[in-house]
Amino acid sequence: MPQRQYITTAIDYPNAPPHMGHVLEKVLADVSARWFRLRGDPVRFQIGTDEHGIKIQTTAKKENLTPKELVDRNVPLFRDLYAKLQISSDTFIRTSDQQVHWPTVIELWKRLMKAGALEKRTYSGLYCSGCERFVTAKDLVDGKCPDHNLVPQEVKEENWFFLLARESDWLTKLLAKSYHIVPSFRAQETLSLIEQGLEDVSFSRPKSSLSWGVPVPDDPNQVMYVWCDALTNYISGLGLLTDHAEGEWWDDAEVTHVIGKDIARFHALIWPAMLKHAKVRTPDRLLIHGFLTSEGQKMSKSLGNVVAPEEVLSKYHVDALRFYLSHEIPVGNDGDFSWKRFDELYNAKLRNQLGNLLNRVLVLLKRESAEMNRGNMKTELSKEVDVAWKGYAEAMNTFALHTGIQQAMTLVEHANVAMQTTAPWTMKGEEKMQVLSNFAEVLRHVSLLLLPFIPETAQKMSVQLGLPYADQMLAKDFVLTDAMKTWGGVTDWKTVGEPAILFPPLT
Ligand SMILES: [Zn+2]
Numbered sequence: 001m002p003q004r005q006y007i008t009t010a011i012d013y014p015n016a017p018p019h020m021g022h023v024l025e026k027v028l029a030d031v032s033a034r035w036f037r038l039r040g041d042p043v044r045f046q047i048g049t050d051e052h053g054i055k056i057q058t059t060a061k062k063e064n065l066t067p068k069e070l071v072d073r074n075v076p077l078f079r080d081l082y083a084k085l086q087i088s089s090d091t092f093i094r095t096s097d098q099q100v101h102w103p104t105v106i107e108l109w110k111r112l113m114k115a116g117a118l119e120k121r122t123y124s125g126l127y128c129s130g131c132e133r134f135v136t137a138k139d140l141v142d143g144k145c146p147d148h149n150l151v152p153q154e155v156k157e158e159n160w161f162f163l164l165a166r167e168s169d170w171l172t173k174l175l176a177k178s179y180h181i182v183p184s185f186r187a188q189e190t191l192s193l194i195e196q197g198l199e200d201v202s203f204s205r206p207k208s209s210l211s212w213g214v215p216v217p218d219d220p221n222q223v224m225y226v227w228c229d230a231l232t233n234y235i236s237g238l239g240l241l242t243d244h245a246e247g248e249w250w251d252d253a254e255v256t257h258v259i260g261k262d263i264a265r266f267h268a269l270i271w272p273a274m275l276k277h278a279k280v281r282t283p284d285r286l287l288i289h290g291f292l293t294s295e296g297q298k299m300s301k302s303l304g305n306v307v308a309p310e311e312v313l314s315k316y317h318v319d320a321l322r323f324y325l326s327h328e329i330p331v332g333n334d335g336d337f338s339w340k341r342f343d344e345l346y347n348a349k350l351r352n353q354l355g356n357l358l359n360r361v362l363v364l365l366k367r368e369s370a371e372m373n374r375g376n377m378k379t380e381l382s383k384e385v386d387v388a389w390k391g392y393a394e395a396m397n398t399f400a401l402h403t404g405i406q407q408a409m410t411l412v413e414h415a416n417v418a419m420q421t422t423a424p425w426t427m428k429g430e431e432k433m434q435v436l437s438n439f440a441e442v443l444r445h446v447s448l449l450l451l452p453f454i455p456e457t458a459q460k461m462s463v464q465l466g467l468p469y470a471d472q473m474l475a476k477d478f479v480l481t482d483a484m485k486t487w488g489g490v491t492d493w494k495t496v497g498e499p500a501i502l503f504p505p506l507t
Pocket of ligand 1: 129130145146
Protein backbone atom coordinates (compact mmCIF):
# COMPACT_ATOMS: atom_id res chain seq x y z
CA MET A 1 0.00 0.00 0.00
CA PRO A 2 1.42 3.38 -0.94
CA GLN A 3 2.02 5.57 2.09
CA ARG A 4 2.16 9.33 1.80
CA GLN A 5 5.64 10.59 2.76
CA TYR A 6 6.67 14.03 3.92
CA ILE A 7 10.44 14.37 4.14
CA THR A 8 12.38 17.48 5.16
CA THR A 9 15.98 18.51 5.71
CA ALA A 10 17.22 21.02 8.25
CA ILE A 11 16.98 24.56 6.95
CA ASP A 12 20.40 25.99 6.16
CA TYR A 13 21.82 29.13 7.73
CA PRO A 14 22.84 31.37 4.83
CA ASN A 15 25.35 33.66 6.54
CA ALA A 16 28.05 31.98 4.42
CA PRO A 17 28.04 29.83 1.28
CA PRO A 18 26.98 26.17 1.56
CA HIS A 19 29.53 23.57 2.64
CA MET A 20 29.95 19.81 2.32
CA GLY A 21 27.90 19.16 5.46
CA HIS A 22 24.90 20.68 3.71
CA VAL A 23 25.58 18.48 0.70
CA LEU A 24 25.80 15.27 2.74
CA GLU A 25 22.41 15.99 4.31
CA LYS A 26 20.64 16.93 1.09
CA VAL A 27 21.94 13.88 -0.78
CA LEU A 28 20.85 11.60 2.07
CA ALA A 29 17.36 13.11 2.05
CA ASP A 30 17.19 13.08 -1.73
CA VAL A 31 18.12 9.41 -2.03
CA SER A 32 15.42 8.63 0.55
CA ALA A 33 12.82 10.75 -1.24
CA ARG A 34 13.67 9.16 -4.59
CA TRP A 35 13.38 5.68 -3.08
CA PHE A 36 9.96 6.54 -1.60
CA ARG A 37 8.78 7.64 -5.05
CA LEU A 38 10.22 4.59 -6.80
CA ARG A 39 8.41 2.25 -4.45
CA GLY A 40 5.17 4.09 -5.23
CA ASP A 41 4.66 6.44 -2.29
CA PRO A 42 3.34 9.96 -2.88
CA VAL A 43 6.13 12.27 -1.67
CA ARG A 44 6.50 15.85 -0.56
CA PHE A 45 10.14 16.85 -0.03
CA GLN A 46 11.02 20.19 1.52
CA ILE A 47 14.32 22.01 1.99
CA GLY A 48 14.99 25.67 2.80
CA THR A 49 16.87 28.36 4.66
CA ASP A 50 16.83 29.63 8.23
CA GLU A 51 17.36 33.33 7.68
CA HIS A 52 16.90 35.16 10.96
CA GLY A 53 19.10 35.67 13.99
CA ILE A 54 22.03 37.56 15.30
CA LYS A 55 24.70 35.95 13.14
CA ILE A 56 22.91 37.10 9.97
CA GLN A 57 22.42 40.52 11.55
CA THR A 58 26.11 40.91 12.41
CA THR A 59 27.44 39.39 9.17
CA ALA A 60 25.24 41.80 7.21
CA LYS A 61 26.51 44.75 9.23
CA LYS A 62 30.12 43.76 8.57
CA GLU A 63 29.41 43.65 4.85
CA ASN A 64 27.48 46.90 4.89
CA LEU A 65 24.25 45.21 3.89
CA THR A 66 20.84 44.92 5.45
CA PRO A 67 20.06 41.41 6.72
CA LYS A 68 17.51 41.09 3.93
CA GLU A 69 20.12 42.02 1.31
CA LEU A 70 22.54 39.49 2.75
CA VAL A 71 20.10 36.58 2.66
CA ASP A 72 18.79 37.55 -0.76
CA ARG A 73 22.36 37.44 -2.00
CA ASN A 74 23.32 34.13 -0.31
CA VAL A 75 20.17 32.02 -0.61
CA PRO A 76 20.59 31.58 -4.39
CA LEU A 77 24.01 29.98 -3.69
CA PHE A 78 22.15 27.22 -1.86
CA ARG A 79 19.39 26.89 -4.41
CA ASP A 80 21.85 26.74 -7.33
CA LEU A 81 24.02 24.15 -5.61
CA TYR A 82 21.05 21.92 -4.82
CA ALA A 83 19.85 22.19 -8.41
CA LYS A 84 23.28 21.05 -9.60
CA LEU A 85 23.19 18.19 -7.11
CA GLN A 86 19.81 17.20 -8.57
CA ILE A 87 18.07 17.39 -5.22
CA SER A 88 14.49 16.53 -6.12
CA SER A 89 12.80 18.74 -3.53
CA ASP A 90 9.26 19.99 -4.11
CA THR A 91 9.36 23.11 -1.94
CA PHE A 92 11.98 25.55 -0.71
CA ILE A 93 10.97 27.43 2.41
CA ARG A 94 12.58 30.70 3.52
CA THR A 95 11.94 31.82 7.08
CA SER A 96 12.09 35.46 6.02
CA ASP A 97 9.06 34.83 3.81
CA GLN A 98 6.31 36.80 5.52
CA GLN A 99 3.58 35.39 3.29
CA VAL A 100 4.39 31.69 3.50
CA HIS A 101 6.24 31.19 6.78
CA TRP A 102 5.19 33.85 9.27
CA PRO A 103 1.45 33.21 9.57
CA THR A 104 2.04 29.65 10.83
CA VAL A 105 4.77 30.82 13.21
CA ILE A 106 2.60 33.53 14.72
CA GLU A 107 -0.35 31.20 15.14
CA LEU A 108 1.86 28.55 16.72
CA TRP A 109 3.19 31.08 19.23
CA LYS A 110 -0.36 32.09 20.11
CA ARG A 111 -1.30 28.48 20.69
CA LEU A 112 1.70 27.96 22.96
CA MET A 113 0.65 31.04 24.93
CA LYS A 114 -2.91 29.81 25.20
CA ALA A 115 -1.71 26.40 26.38
CA GLY A 116 0.36 28.03 29.11
CA ALA A 117 3.57 26.65 27.65
CA LEU A 118 5.35 30.03 27.59
CA GLU A 119 6.40 32.17 30.53
CA LYS A 120 8.20 35.51 30.67
CA ARG A 121 11.20 35.62 32.97
CA THR A 122 14.16 37.79 33.68
CA TYR A 123 17.05 35.71 32.68
CA SER A 124 20.72 36.03 33.24
CA GLY A 125 22.98 33.60 31.57
CA LEU A 126 25.94 32.89 29.38
CA TYR A 127 25.31 33.59 25.73
CA CYS A 128 27.52 32.26 22.92
CA SER A 129 27.17 34.47 19.87
CA GLY A 130 28.55 31.64 17.74
CA CYS A 131 25.91 29.14 18.81
CA GLU A 132 23.41 31.95 18.96
CA ARG A 133 21.97 30.57 22.15
CA PHE A 134 22.46 30.54 25.86
CA VAL A 135 24.91 27.90 26.95
CA THR A 136 25.26 26.30 30.35
CA ALA A 137 28.47 26.11 32.33
CA LYS A 138 28.73 22.39 31.64
CA ASP A 139 28.80 23.06 27.86
CA LEU A 140 32.04 25.02 28.27
CA VAL A 141 35.64 23.90 28.05
CA ASP A 142 38.13 26.18 29.83
CA GLY A 143 35.40 28.79 30.05
CA LYS A 144 34.90 28.79 26.29
CA CYS A 145 32.31 27.37 23.95
CA PRO A 146 34.16 24.38 22.46
CA ASP A 147 32.38 24.73 19.10
CA HIS A 148 33.34 28.36 18.61
CA ASN A 149 36.31 28.88 20.87
CA LEU A 150 34.53 31.95 22.24
CA VAL A 151 34.09 33.16 25.82
CA PRO A 152 30.32 33.50 26.23
CA GLN A 153 28.94 36.88 27.33
CA GLU A 154 27.05 37.31 30.60
CA VAL A 155 23.61 38.57 29.53
CA LYS A 156 20.69 39.69 31.69
CA GLU A 157 17.39 40.31 29.98
CA GLU A 158 13.72 39.48 29.70
CA ASN A 159 12.91 36.37 27.64
CA TRP A 160 9.89 34.29 26.95
CA PHE A 161 10.63 30.75 28.04
CA PHE A 162 9.19 27.54 26.71
CA LEU A 163 8.50 25.22 29.63
CA LEU A 164 10.34 22.13 28.49
CA ALA A 165 11.64 20.86 31.83
CA ARG A 166 8.27 19.42 32.81
CA GLU A 167 8.00 17.39 29.58
CA SER A 168 10.58 14.71 30.44
CA ASP A 169 8.16 11.87 31.08
CA TRP A 170 6.01 12.63 28.09
CA LEU A 171 9.07 12.85 25.82
CA THR A 172 10.53 9.60 27.14
CA LYS A 173 7.30 7.82 26.27
CA LEU A 174 7.02 9.50 22.89
CA LEU A 175 10.57 8.56 21.90
CA ALA A 176 10.01 4.97 23.00
CA LYS A 177 6.73 4.64 21.15
CA SER A 178 6.07 6.77 18.12
CA TYR A 179 8.93 9.14 17.37
CA HIS A 180 11.73 6.98 16.04
CA ILE A 181 15.36 7.94 15.83
CA VAL A 182 17.26 6.35 12.93
CA PRO A 183 19.85 4.92 13.16
CA SER A 184 19.03 3.54 16.58
CA PHE A 185 22.46 4.18 18.08
CA ARG A 186 21.62 7.87 17.92
CA ALA A 187 18.52 7.30 20.06
CA GLN A 188 20.48 6.44 23.19
CA GLU A 189 22.28 9.77 23.10
CA THR A 190 18.96 11.59 23.12
CA LEU A 191 17.44 9.54 25.90
CA SER A 192 20.47 10.17 28.08
CA LEU A 193 19.89 13.91 27.64
CA ILE A 194 16.45 13.51 29.14
CA GLU A 195 17.87 11.49 31.99
CA GLN A 196 20.30 14.30 32.75
CA GLY A 197 17.32 16.61 33.16
CA LEU A 198 15.77 19.12 30.77
CA GLU A 199 15.75 22.87 31.17
CA ASP A 200 13.25 25.43 30.01
CA VAL A 201 14.27 27.06 26.76
CA SER A 202 14.54 30.75 25.89
CA PHE A 203 12.16 31.40 22.99
CA SER A 204 12.53 35.16 22.51
CA ARG A 205 14.94 38.02 22.99
CA PRO A 206 14.43 41.75 23.49
CA LYS A 207 14.23 43.68 20.25
CA SER A 208 17.23 45.70 21.42
CA SER A 209 19.51 42.66 21.14
CA LEU A 210 17.79 40.95 18.20
CA SER A 211 15.81 42.89 15.63
CA TRP A 212 16.02 40.55 12.61
CA GLY A 213 13.28 38.03 13.29
CA VAL A 214 9.57 37.40 13.72
CA PRO A 215 8.01 39.78 16.27
CA VAL A 216 6.34 38.12 19.25
CA PRO A 217 2.56 38.56 19.00
CA ASP A 218 1.17 41.07 21.54
CA ASP A 219 4.65 41.86 22.87
CA PRO A 220 6.27 44.28 20.41
CA ASN A 221 9.50 44.57 22.42
CA GLN A 222 10.29 40.89 21.97
CA VAL A 223 11.47 39.02 18.88
CA MET A 224 11.31 35.24 18.51
CA TYR A 225 14.59 33.58 18.32
CA VAL A 226 15.47 30.28 16.78
CA TRP A 227 13.03 27.60 17.90
CA CYS A 228 9.52 28.81 17.29
CA ASP A 229 10.71 30.45 14.08
CA ALA A 230 13.08 27.83 12.66
CA LEU A 231 11.54 24.50 13.67
CA THR A 232 8.15 25.69 12.51
CA ASN A 233 9.33 25.69 8.89
CA TYR A 234 8.40 22.03 8.73
CA ILE A 235 4.72 22.87 9.04
CA SER A 236 4.63 26.40 7.61
CA GLY A 237 5.69 25.03 4.23
CA LEU A 238 2.42 23.09 4.32
CA GLY A 239 0.45 26.10 5.53
CA LEU A 240 -0.57 24.35 8.73
CA LEU A 241 -2.45 26.52 11.27
CA THR A 242 -3.63 28.78 8.43
CA ASP A 243 -6.70 28.73 6.21
CA HIS A 244 -4.72 27.19 3.35
CA ALA A 245 -3.34 24.16 5.18
CA GLU A 246 -2.34 21.11 3.16
CA GLY A 247 -2.93 18.93 6.18
CA GLU A 248 -2.81 15.64 4.30
CA TRP A 249 0.99 16.00 4.03
CA TRP A 250 1.28 16.08 7.82
CA ASP A 251 -1.68 14.29 9.35
CA ASP A 252 -1.90 11.48 6.81
CA ALA A 253 1.80 11.24 5.98
CA GLU A 254 4.79 9.53 7.46
CA VAL A 255 6.90 12.52 8.54
CA THR A 256 10.70 12.20 8.38
CA HIS A 257 13.06 14.99 9.43
CA VAL A 258 16.61 14.53 8.12
CA ILE A 259 19.09 16.41 10.33
CA GLY A 260 22.65 16.47 11.62
CA LYS A 261 23.62 14.99 14.97
CA ASP A 262 24.37 18.45 16.40
CA ILE A 263 20.73 19.51 16.24
CA ALA A 264 19.18 16.16 17.11
CA ARG A 265 18.31 17.19 20.66
CA PHE A 266 16.27 20.18 19.54
CA HIS A 267 14.32 18.10 17.06
CA ALA A 268 13.84 15.23 19.46
CA LEU A 269 12.84 17.29 22.49
CA ILE A 270 11.73 20.88 21.83
CA TRP A 271 9.92 20.29 18.54
CA PRO A 272 7.53 17.52 19.62
CA ALA A 273 6.77 19.34 22.88
CA MET A 274 5.86 22.48 20.90
CA LEU A 275 3.59 20.48 18.62
CA LYS A 276 1.87 18.81 21.55
CA HIS A 277 0.87 22.16 23.03
CA ALA A 278 -0.20 23.45 19.63
CA LYS A 279 -2.38 20.36 19.20
CA VAL A 280 -0.52 19.23 16.10
CA ARG A 281 0.50 15.60 15.80
CA THR A 282 4.17 14.76 16.35
CA PRO A 283 6.46 13.55 13.53
CA ASP A 284 7.33 9.90 12.97
CA ARG A 285 11.03 9.82 12.43
CA LEU A 286 14.33 11.63 12.87
CA LEU A 287 16.95 10.49 10.39
CA ILE A 288 20.25 11.64 11.84
CA HIS A 289 23.52 11.93 9.96
CA GLY A 290 27.03 12.46 11.28
CA PHE A 291 29.70 14.96 10.33
CA LEU A 292 32.13 15.02 7.47
CA THR A 293 35.85 15.39 8.04
CA SER A 294 38.41 16.23 5.39
CA GLU A 295 41.38 13.87 4.96
CA GLY A 296 40.72 12.60 8.46
CA GLN A 297 40.61 15.99 10.16
CA LYS A 298 37.87 18.40 11.13
CA MET A 299 37.21 20.77 8.22
CA SER A 300 38.34 24.22 9.21
CA LYS A 301 39.57 27.38 7.59
CA SER A 302 42.66 27.47 9.78
CA LEU A 303 43.71 23.98 8.68
CA GLY A 304 43.04 24.98 5.08
CA ASN A 305 41.29 21.68 4.38
CA VAL A 306 37.79 22.94 3.65
CA VAL A 307 36.36 21.20 0.60
CA ALA A 308 34.01 23.44 -1.34
CA PRO A 309 31.14 21.56 -3.00
CA GLU A 310 31.53 23.68 -6.15
CA GLU A 311 35.15 22.61 -6.41
CA VAL A 312 34.16 18.93 -6.44
CA LEU A 313 31.44 19.59 -8.99
CA SER A 314 33.81 21.47 -11.27
CA LYS A 315 36.07 18.41 -11.45
CA TYR A 316 33.63 15.50 -11.50
CA HIS A 317 30.16 14.66 -12.68
CA VAL A 318 27.58 15.29 -9.93
CA ASP A 319 26.94 11.56 -9.69
CA ALA A 320 30.53 10.91 -8.66
CA LEU A 321 29.91 13.07 -5.59
CA ARG A 322 26.50 11.55 -4.88
CA PHE A 323 28.07 8.09 -5.25
CA TYR A 324 30.95 8.90 -2.94
CA LEU A 325 28.73 10.18 -0.12
CA SER A 326 26.25 7.30 -0.42
CA HIS A 327 28.83 4.55 -0.81
CA GLU A 328 31.46 5.67 1.68
CA ILE A 329 29.46 6.90 4.64
CA PRO A 330 27.11 4.52 6.44
CA VAL A 331 23.96 6.50 7.29
CA GLY A 332 24.28 8.05 10.74
CA ASN A 333 28.06 7.70 10.99
CA ASP A 334 30.68 10.37 10.63
CA GLY A 335 32.48 10.19 7.33
CA ASP A 336 35.58 11.44 5.64
CA PHE A 337 36.10 13.28 2.40
CA SER A 338 39.40 12.39 0.78
CA TRP A 339 40.40 13.41 -2.74
CA LYS A 340 42.57 10.31 -3.03
CA ARG A 341 39.74 8.01 -2.01
CA PHE A 342 37.42 9.93 -4.32
CA ASP A 343 39.68 9.22 -7.31
CA GLU A 344 40.11 5.58 -6.30
CA LEU A 345 36.38 5.07 -6.09
CA TYR A 346 35.76 6.90 -9.33
CA ASN A 347 38.31 4.83 -11.23
CA ALA A 348 37.69 1.47 -9.61
CA LYS A 349 33.92 1.39 -9.16
CA LEU A 350 32.40 3.86 -11.57
CA ARG A 351 34.82 3.74 -14.50
CA ASN A 352 36.37 0.29 -14.50
CA GLN A 353 33.59 -1.79 -13.00
CA LEU A 354 30.35 -0.10 -13.98
CA GLY A 355 31.22 1.94 -17.08
CA ASN A 356 33.48 -0.67 -18.58
CA LEU A 357 31.06 -3.54 -18.15
CA LEU A 358 28.26 -1.62 -19.82
CA ASN A 359 30.52 -0.62 -22.66
CA ARG A 360 31.94 -4.08 -23.30
CA VAL A 361 28.55 -5.76 -23.29
CA LEU A 362 27.01 -3.21 -25.63
CA VAL A 363 29.94 -3.09 -28.06
CA LEU A 364 29.96 -6.89 -28.34
CA LEU A 365 26.19 -7.05 -28.75
CA LYS A 366 26.20 -4.34 -31.40
CA ARG A 367 28.85 -6.26 -33.30
CA GLU A 368 26.37 -9.14 -33.56
CA SER A 369 23.01 -7.54 -34.28
CA ALA A 370 22.03 -5.38 -31.26
CA GLU A 371 19.08 -7.69 -30.75
CA MET A 372 18.22 -8.95 -27.30
CA ASN A 373 17.97 -12.72 -27.12
CA ARG A 374 18.16 -14.10 -23.61
CA GLY A 375 16.98 -17.58 -24.58
CA ASN A 376 16.09 -19.81 -21.64
CA MET A 377 19.48 -19.56 -20.10
CA LYS A 378 19.56 -19.80 -16.32
CA THR A 379 22.59 -18.12 -14.85
CA GLU A 380 24.03 -17.63 -11.41
CA LEU A 381 23.50 -13.96 -11.99
CA SER A 382 19.73 -14.24 -12.41
CA LYS A 383 19.52 -15.75 -8.93
CA GLU A 384 21.79 -13.05 -7.60
CA VAL A 385 19.56 -10.37 -9.05
CA ASP A 386 16.56 -11.74 -7.12
CA VAL A 387 18.56 -11.84 -3.92
CA ALA A 388 19.90 -8.33 -4.52
CA TRP A 389 16.41 -6.87 -4.93
CA LYS A 390 15.26 -8.41 -1.63
CA GLY A 391 18.28 -7.22 0.30
CA TYR A 392 18.08 -3.85 -1.39
CA ALA A 393 14.44 -3.19 -0.55
CA GLU A 394 15.01 -4.22 3.04
CA ALA A 395 18.02 -1.92 3.34
CA MET A 396 16.38 1.03 1.62
CA ASN A 397 13.17 0.72 3.64
CA THR A 398 15.19 0.95 6.85
CA PHE A 399 17.40 3.82 5.61
CA ALA A 400 20.53 1.63 5.45
CA LEU A 401 21.16 3.33 2.13
CA HIS A 402 24.87 2.46 2.08
CA THR A 403 23.86 -1.23 2.14
CA GLY A 404 21.45 -0.58 -0.72
CA ILE A 405 24.08 0.92 -2.98
CA GLN A 406 26.48 -1.87 -2.08
CA GLN A 407 23.93 -4.46 -3.22
CA ALA A 408 24.04 -2.86 -6.64
CA MET A 409 27.82 -2.64 -6.75
CA THR A 410 28.28 -6.23 -5.60
CA LEU A 411 26.15 -7.30 -8.53
CA VAL A 412 28.39 -5.28 -10.84
CA GLU A 413 31.48 -6.86 -9.34
CA HIS A 414 30.15 -10.39 -9.81
CA ALA A 415 29.04 -9.62 -13.36
CA ASN A 416 32.57 -8.47 -14.15
CA VAL A 417 33.98 -11.73 -12.81
CA ALA A 418 31.41 -13.73 -14.78
CA MET A 419 32.29 -11.79 -17.91
CA GLN A 420 35.92 -12.89 -17.55
CA THR A 421 35.09 -16.53 -16.85
CA THR A 422 32.47 -16.98 -19.57
CA ALA A 423 34.49 -14.93 -22.10
CA PRO A 424 31.57 -14.33 -24.51
CA TRP A 425 33.95 -12.84 -27.10
CA THR A 426 35.25 -16.37 -27.76
CA MET A 427 31.72 -17.63 -28.50
CA LYS A 428 29.74 -17.65 -31.70
CA GLY A 429 26.18 -17.22 -32.95
CA GLU A 430 23.16 -17.89 -30.75
CA GLU A 431 25.16 -18.77 -27.63
CA LYS A 432 27.13 -15.55 -27.81
CA MET A 433 23.93 -13.51 -28.21
CA GLN A 434 22.29 -15.19 -25.26
CA VAL A 435 25.23 -14.78 -22.91
CA LEU A 436 25.61 -11.12 -23.82
CA SER A 437 21.87 -10.49 -23.55
CA ASN A 438 21.96 -11.88 -20.03
CA PHE A 439 24.74 -9.48 -19.10
CA ALA A 440 22.63 -6.65 -20.51
CA GLU A 441 19.77 -7.84 -18.31
CA VAL A 442 22.00 -7.68 -15.22
CA LEU A 443 22.93 -4.13 -16.15
CA ARG A 444 19.27 -3.26 -16.54
CA HIS A 445 18.70 -4.26 -12.92
CA VAL A 446 21.82 -2.43 -11.79
CA SER A 447 20.62 0.78 -13.41
CA LEU A 448 17.32 0.56 -11.50
CA LEU A 449 19.06 -0.23 -8.22
CA LEU A 450 21.32 2.79 -8.69
CA LEU A 451 18.53 5.14 -9.71
CA PRO A 452 17.94 6.84 -6.32
CA PHE A 453 21.68 7.37 -5.82
CA ILE A 454 23.00 8.43 -9.23
CA PRO A 455 19.86 9.20 -11.19
CA GLU A 456 21.40 10.75 -14.28
CA THR A 457 23.89 7.90 -14.71
CA ALA A 458 21.19 5.29 -14.15
CA GLN A 459 19.14 6.89 -16.88
CA LYS A 460 22.10 7.15 -19.26
CA MET A 461 22.76 3.44 -18.73
CA SER A 462 19.15 2.63 -19.51
CA VAL A 463 19.18 4.79 -22.64
CA GLN A 464 22.29 2.99 -23.86
CA LEU A 465 20.68 -0.35 -23.07
CA GLY A 466 17.71 0.76 -25.18
CA LEU A 467 15.12 0.28 -22.43
CA PRO A 468 11.60 1.29 -23.38
CA TYR A 469 11.06 3.12 -20.04
CA ALA A 470 14.40 5.00 -20.07
CA ASP A 471 12.87 8.36 -20.99
CA GLN A 472 10.52 8.35 -18.00
CA MET A 473 13.01 7.31 -15.34
CA LEU A 474 13.74 10.77 -13.98
CA ALA A 475 10.10 11.79 -13.71
CA LYS A 476 8.72 12.06 -10.18
CA ASP A 477 5.90 9.66 -11.01
CA PHE A 478 8.19 6.87 -12.26
CA VAL A 479 7.43 3.79 -10.13
CA LEU A 480 9.26 0.45 -10.13
CA THR A 481 6.89 -2.27 -11.28
CA ASP A 482 7.15 -5.95 -10.41
CA ALA A 483 7.97 -6.66 -14.07
CA MET A 484 10.93 -4.26 -13.92
CA LYS A 485 12.30 -6.04 -10.86
CA THR A 486 11.87 -9.49 -12.43
CA TRP A 487 14.56 -11.25 -14.44
CA GLY A 488 13.52 -10.90 -18.06
CA GLY A 489 10.42 -9.00 -16.96
CA VAL A 490 10.60 -6.20 -19.54
CA THR A 491 9.24 -8.12 -22.49
CA ASP A 492 9.01 -5.20 -24.93
CA TRP A 493 12.77 -4.66 -24.77
CA LYS A 494 14.02 -5.87 -28.17
CA THR A 495 17.26 -4.11 -29.05
CA VAL A 496 20.05 -2.26 -27.31
CA GLY A 497 21.08 1.32 -28.05
CA GLU A 498 24.37 3.06 -28.74
CA PRO A 499 27.25 2.55 -26.30
CA ALA A 500 28.99 5.67 -24.98
CA ILE A 501 31.58 6.27 -22.29
CA LEU A 502 29.76 6.61 -18.95
CA PHE A 503 32.56 8.14 -16.88
CA PRO A 504 35.44 9.83 -18.71
CA PRO A 505 39.02 9.33 -17.52
CA LEU A 506 40.24 11.84 -14.94
CA THR A 507 42.56 14.42 -16.40
ZN1 LIG B 1 29.24 28.43 20.52
